[in-house]
Amino acid sequence: MTLWFVRGIRRGIVTTRYPARPEESARFLPTPPAFRPRELNRETADRLAQACPSGALTRDEDALVFDVGRCTACGRCAAEASHAVISSAAWELAATDRSTLIKRIPLRAAAP
Amino acid sequence: MTPLDLFYVAAGAWACAALVGLLTARAAAGLLACCALSAVGGAAAAVGGGWSLLYGDTTVVSPGPATVVGGPLQLQATSLAGVFAALLGVVAVAIACYAPRYHTPSPGTGCYLAAYNLALIACLAVLAAGGMVTFLVAWETMSLACYLLILRHPRDLQVARGAFWFLALSEAGFLLVVAAFVILSAKTGSTSLAAIAAHAAAVPGGWRAAAFLLALTGFGFKAGLVPLHAWLPEAHPVAPADGSAFLSGVVVKMGVYGIALFAFRLAPPLGAWPGLVMMFAGAVTAAIGILYAMAEGDIKRFLAYSTIENAGIIVTAFGAAMIFHASGQRALWALLLIAGIYHVANHGCYKSLLFLEAGVTEHATGTRNMDRLGGLVHRLPRSAVIAFVGTLGIAALPPLNGFVSEWLIFQGLFQGFRTGSHLTGILIVLAAGTLGLTGGLAIYAFVRGFGIPYLGMPRTRQAAEATERRQPVLGPALLAVACVALALGAPVVLYALSRAARTVTGVTLGPLLLPGDLTVIPAHTDFAALSPTYLAVFLVCALAVPLLIYAAGRPRARSTRVPVWDGGIVAFKPRMQYSAMTFSAPTRVTFDALYQPSVSVTRPSDDDPAGRSGPVHYEAQVTPVFQRYLYQPLVRSLEWLSDLVRPIQSGDVNLYLLYVFAVILLAYLLGAV
Amino acid sequence: MSTSADDLRAAIERQFGRSLHIRTLDTGSCAVCEQEIRLLAAPHYDLHRLGFFFTPAPRHADLLLVTGPMIRAFEVAARKTYDAMPGPKVVVGVGACALGGVYPADPFTHGTVDAVLPVDVWIPGCPPSPLALLHGLGVAVGRLAEKVRDLPFTAEDQPERTRGDS
Numbered sequence: 001m002t003l004w005f006v007r008g009i010r011r012g013i014v015t016t017r018y019p020a021r022p023e024e025s026a027r028f029l030p031t032p033p034a035f036r037p038r039e040l041n042r043e044t045a046d047r048l049a050q051a052c053p054s055g056a057l058t059r060d061e062d063a064l065v066f067d068v069g070r071c072t073a074c075g076r077c078a079a080e081a082s083h084a085v086i087s088s089a090a091w092e093l094a095a096t097d098r099s100t101l102i103k104r105i106p107l108r109a110a111a112p
Numbered sequence: 113m114t115p116l117d118l119f120y121v122a123a124g125a126w127a128c129a130a131l132v133g134l135l136t137a138r139a140a141a142g143l144l145a146c147c148a149l150s151a152v153g154g155a156a157a158a159v160g161g162g163w164s165l166l167y168g169d170t171t172v173v174s175p176g177p178a179t180v181v182g183g184p185l186q187l188q189a190t191s192l193a194g195v196f197a198a199l200l201g202v203v204a205v206a207i208a209c210y211a212p213r214y215h216t217p218s219p220g221t222g223c224y225l226a227a228y229n230l231a232l233i234a235c236l237a238v239l240a241a242g243g244m245v246t247f248l249v250a251w252e253t254m255s256l257a258c259y260l261l262i263l264r265h266p267r268d269l270q271v272a273r274g275a276f277w278f279l280a281l282s283e284a285g286f287l288l289v290v291a292a293f294v295i296l297s298a299k300t301g302s303t304s305l306a307a308i309a310a311h312a313a314a315v316p317g318g319w320r321a322a323a324f325l326l327a328l329t330g331f332g333f334k335a336g337l338v339p340l341h342a343w344l345p346e347a348h349p350v351a352p353a354d355g356s357a358f359l360s361g362v363v364v365k366m367g368v369y370g371i372a373l374f375a376f377r378l379a380p381p382l383g384a385w386p387g388l389v390m391m392f393a394g395a396v397t398a399a400i401g402i403l404y405a406m407a408e409g410d411i412k413r414f415l416a417y418s419t420i421e422n423a424g425i426i427v428t429a430f431g432a433a434m435i436f437h438a439s440g441q442r443a444l445w446a447l448l449l450i451a452g453i454y455h456v457a458n459h460g461c462y463k464s465l466l467f468l469e470a471g472v473t474e475h476a477t478g479t480r481n482m483d484r485l486g487g488l489v490h491r492l493p494r495s496a497v498i499a500f501v502g503t504l505g506i507a508a509l510p511p512l513n514g515f516v517s518e519w520l521i522f523q524g525l526f527q528g529f530r531t532g533s534h535l536t537g538i539l540i541v542l543a544a545g546t547l548g549l550t551g552g553l554a555i556y557a558f559v560r561g562f563g564i565p566y567l568g569m570p571r572t573r574q575a576a577e578a579t580e581r582r583q584p585v586l587g588p589a590l591l592a593v594a595c596v597a598l599a600l601g602a603p604v605v606l607y608a609l610s611r612a613a614r615t616v617t618g619v620t621l622g623p624l625l626l627p628g629d630l631t632v633i634p635a636h637t638d639f640a641a642l643s644p645t646y647l648a649v650f651l652v653c654a655l656a657v658p659l660l661i662y663a664a665g666r667p668r669a670r671s672t673r674v675p676v677w678d679g680g681i682v683a684f685k686p687r688m689q690y691s692a693m694t695f696s697a698p699t700r701v702t703f704d705a706l707y708q709p710s711v712s713v714t715r716p717s718d719d720d721p722a723g724r725s726g727p728v729h730y731e732a733q734v735t736p737v738f739q740r741y742l743y744q745p746l747v748r749s750l751e752w753l754s755d756l757v758r759p760i761q762s763g764d765v766n767l768y769l770l771y772v773f774a775v776i777l778l779a780y781l782l783g784a785v
Numbered sequence: 786m787s788t789s790a791d792d793l794r795a796a797i798e799r800q801f802g803r804s805l806h807i808r809t810l811d812t813g814s815c816a817v818c819e820q821e822i823r824l825l826a827a828p829h830y831d832l833h834r835l836g837f838f839f840t841p842a843p844r845h846a847d848l849l850l851v852t853g854p855m856i857r858a859f860e861v862a863a864r865k866t867y868d869a870m871p872g873p874k875v876v877v878g879v880g881a882c883a884l885g886g887v888y889p890a891d892p893f894t895h896g897t898v899d900a901v902l903p904v905d906v907w908i909p910g911c912p913p914s915p916l917a918l919l920h921g922l923g924v925a926v927g928r929l930a931e932k933v934r935d936l937p938f939t940a941e942d943q944p945e946r947t948r949g950d951s
Contacts, residue, residue: 014828014829015828015829015830015831015834016829016830016831016916018830018916018919019919019920019923019928019929023916026914026916029914029916029917032909032938033938034937034938034939034940035938035939035940036939036940036941037939037941038941053887054881054886054887054911055885055886055889056886066938067884067885067886068909068933068938069881069884069885069886069907069909070881070884070885070886070887070909071881071886071909071911072881072886072887072911073910073911074911086940088936088938090932090933090936090938091910091914091916091917091920092916092917092920092932092933093908093909093910093913093917093920093932093933094906094907094908094909094917094920094921094923094924094925094929094931094933095906095907095909095924095931095933095934096905096906096907096924096931097934098884098899098904098907100931100933100934101884101907101909101933103936103937103938105937105938105939670872672872674868674869675865675868677842677843677844677865677869678865680861680862680863680865680866681862682861682862
């Protein structure tokens with residue numbers, strides 16, 4: 001009991017200071033993807049939409065529509081088109097308006 | 113004119129009512145006429161009783177024929193009996209208003225009403241008895257009339273059984289009462305109660321104590337002291353509702369009156385120990401009564417056990433009064449006598465009310481089982497309000513009358529330290545503690561007794577379809593008004609009772625009870641004070657404050673009405689509510705040494721523990737301790753004894769001739785000697 | 786809650802800024818979101834230091850934390866829980882299921898909490914980490930600012946890196 005107490009005191013406070021101070025361990029969190037518009041053409045966008053199991057990615061006329069709310073950070077889109085997808089490293093994603101979670105990423109104009 | 117004249121009027125009216133009932137009750141008009149006469153008699157008895165409180169003791173009168181059943185008919189209207197007579201009158205009036213709608217006109221009802229009015233006359237005669245023989249004859253008549261009363265439906269086995277319990281225990285008590293009276297009249301040389309009371313000091317202490325103990329036990333059978341109480345839960349459920357109201361409200365009080373008569377007038381014992389015995393008996397009775405009430409699901413058995421509890425409280429008060437008398441605390445002696453009698457009046461009112469309402473419930477729903485009822489406050493609103501008044505009274509909650517009388521009893525008991533003896537002081541405190549336990553359990557029991565049948569959702573179709581049409585309301589409403597009047601008018605009532613106490617004890621409490629300004633104090637100015645009237649006014653005003661706040665804040669506050677939070681389940685079923693047994697389960701677990709509960713579970717097939725192949729039968733029982741360990745062994749030993757003696761009646765003529773010869777021989781020998 | 790955004794934020798902060806009672810509601814989730822929510826009370830994240838408390842009784846709750854795709858069998862219970870909460874109240878949808886992902890609407894599921902309850906704050910994630918939950922709760926009481934509105938989720942301005950790199 002004493003040993004536990006002493007060790008604990010030496011280790012210091014482990015409670016996070018968030019939100020007053022940024023949290024160091026947050027960089028290990030799985031996060032939704034970010035897309036490179038230059039790598040996105042219609043075919044890639046269709047493949048990405050097909051790969052997403054959660055329905056977060058769809059394609060309309062000239063943009064890849066990404067619903068951040070539906071994303072489960074599973075990584076299948078990155079596995080499907082690794083040149084077009086990277087991790088966004090964004091985890092503070094709360095929104096009061098559902099429409100702010102729906103992002104339109106413009107596709108590359110020219111066909112492949 | 114004396115109160116005794118009003119008692120004659122009452123008796124005459126009741127005699128007419130009995131005749132009218134017997135002859136014409138098969139028609140509705142006859143039933144109504146009988147009840148009207150009964151009400152007139154009740155009013156006369158109530159007024160006479162109230163008047164005799166203030167008038168004091170009248171002289172002993174011997175009207176009519178010189179002898180009745182071997183002794184003179186002697187009547188006297190006493191102050192002590194005045195309260196009981198007033199209670200008798202009020203309950204009689206209420207039952208008379210209740211009976212026309214409760215009973216259906218038929219010959220059986222006629223016999224029942226005749227027996228009931230005869231019982232009323234007999235009770236009044238017990239109260240107005242001025243002589244030993246009159247008292248005993250009236251007592252026995254009362255027992256027999258009540259037996260006939262209970263036996264309204266003689267073909268029913270349960271009814272016959274309940275009536276038999278009543279009769280058997282009444283007779284056992286009667287024998288002891290006769291013995292007590294005989295001792296006293298032999299030692300004082302007179303049969304007039306006034307003369308016995310006057311010469312009470314001449315009776316040696318041992319004989320006095322013996323007479324007192326015999327009277328305590330004998331009247332205890334009627335009053336319902338444990339373990340002599342066994343007839344109450346058997347007889348009350350099977351009698352008609354107004355019969356049960358009469359039994360609990362009046363007849364049990366006759367037992368209490370007998371105890372009070374012997375304790376305070378006829379054989380006031382020397383020393384404190386008889387009072388200790390009585391107080392102990394009362395406290396135990398109160399605790400056991402309410403504990404058994406907690407385990408009852410039948411409304412009338414529950415109320416019967418509650419009567420036992422209240423009788424215990426009254427007897428405890430009287431016992432403590434005797435202890436204070438023995439230790440010289442005359443003011444407390446008078447106070448506890450007053451408090452006990454006040455509780456008699458209060459209990460008579462609200463217990464009769466509750467029994468009448470139980471009758472209304474039984475007629476409206478067809479069942480007395482609490483677990484089959486529920487939600488009756490919506491179906492029987494007026495009955496529910498009246499029953500609620502009675503429940504508040506019997507749970508001794510302010511501002512009603514039960515609270516005031518129990519407060520006085522407690523304040524009297526708390527002053528046990530004034531006796532000067534440490535032992536009696538401690539014992540009085542223990543009795544007060546037991547009464548405290550009883551009071552708490554009574555509140556618990558009556559939350560259950562009112563909540564399960566009246567509140568919540570109906571548990572069966574009969575409860576959901578109950579209707580208040582053609583149910584009697586006036587009778588119970590009268591008793592509810594009486595309860596409230598006894599509470600708000602407590603100073604007036606206590607003043608009248610203190611006059612009665614002065615006649616019995618010679619102590620004038622006056623400013624030691626009512627120092628003016630509508631306050632009541634328990635016999636010593638330095639102890640406690642209560643104003644029931646102001647308390648009632650304060651409570652009403654206190655209830656008004658949240659209402660005013662709500663009304664004032666209403667325009668600004670937005671409120672939404674949503675259903676009660678039930679855990680989010682889709683539909684709340686009536687079977688999900690508390691049942692009567694589960695609500696009292698904590699008590700049964702805590703006191704299981706007293707209840708000795710037994711549970712039996714039977715499944716159709718033993719190798720299927722889940723009972724999936726058929727219904728599972730679950731039965732939980734509370735052991736009837738007194739019947740199993742006291743009455744049945746007694747009955748069995750009596751049967752064994754009679755088996756032993758049976759050979760004497762062999763049926764052989766020769767043996768009988770031998771008996772005749774032996775007796776004649778014996779007579780000659782004794783004559784020669 | 787139908788006042789303008791600024792009034793709303795001011796009202797929320799005034800009402801809930803110091804102390805907030807949270808009632809969790811699982812409308813059919815896989816319970817991983819519940820594990821993350823439970824971790825909030827653990828010493829590492831410790832939501833008590835921020836003035837938030839969990840309560841089981843909706844009558845005492847200010848905020849309803851809803852997880853799961855709102856299966857139809859739970860609809861009555863969810864509405865009853867919401868109705869039992871006294872106003873003002875805030876509803877927060879937590880996790881990809883509650884936001885409409887993973888499970889589409891079908892005869893057994895609504896698919897999104899929005900179909901039954903009016904949601905004020907959405908917290909994406911599968912599951913959202915306790916830190917994301919703290920951020921979401923801070924947004925709900927008006928103490929923290931929303932960030933996702935200004936995030937484009939495009940990679941032009943970010944250096945090349947993959948998930949998990951330090």
